[in-house]
Amino acid sequence: MNATPQPNGQLGEGPHGREVRIERRFRAPIDDVWAAMTEPERLQRWIGRWEGDPATGRVAFFMTAEGDDVEPEEFAITECSPPHRFAADTSVGDGAWHLRFELSHEDGITTVVFAQALGDDPLGSVGPGWEYYLDRLARTLEGEDADDVDWHSYYPSMSEYYESLAR
Template identity: 50%
Template sequence: MTIPTATGHRRDLAEGPYCEWTRTFRAPIEDVWAAVTEPQRLARWLGTWTGDPASGEVKFQMTFEDEMPAERFRIDECDAPHRLWITTSMTDGENTEHWQLRLDLAEEGGITTLTFAQNVPDPTMVESVGPGWDYYLDRLVAAEADRDPATVSFEDYYPALSEHYRKEFGRTQ
């Protein structure tokens, strides 16, 4: 068994610290855009959404997270097929968390690069969120390469990659 590589890095933006990942695909930008926005393609590696994006929000349900309630995704910016910025809102009874997610795509020479970022308002969360996004983005890569995303195992990512993210965000255990 080969342990996956942690690929996320800290990026400080005006809005605060983000963790950022990139993945490349030998595919047109429109195809990668479809993989991250069309419900049936998204469901292969992450989850699915319902609702009307034209309303400015959708409900998103992760497929591979046990007992995870659906989240409200507010669409902050959408410039298909180049940019999708959203804010998630999830309530755990009395507290509501808001996370900004940014997906930016660029194509050059038949290679599309996806840059994905999530804000990190609490540095302790990066220990699980970092390995989690490596896992899900590797599932996306597998799905787009016509491999079975189920062969990507979360147990290979967490907690094995947590130390990388602690260091990226200046945390020591």
């Protein structure tokens, strides 16, 4: 990627209180974006994969973009309304993350709003992390390689922006 990414997250109120929200727009059908964000084979291209039976309300998620030897995280699916809404809770270390995304489509553009409830994790790393992963998603939707997205373009350069939102 050539352009320096700019942070665009905002804080707002969500189902679990204050949350960081990051929006992306894609020139793609909503079903294609939904598939890229929920189907294990498509998800693997930009962030990781899940295993298990989502009908049980729980899956194991492997964040393989962090490396090949990652421990699974259990995701408790709290909402799944294809192709518009998904929400899940997961434990990360000693904390819990409440994640959700919403998709809408108008005039050939699918908009994704991704949100994570604020917890104990520093916003200066959470925000840049999700910006990075959503840009990796964008690359795969463009038919490009997500590995072209350089983490060092996001962190720590976006950290101050996100920390200022929390003040």
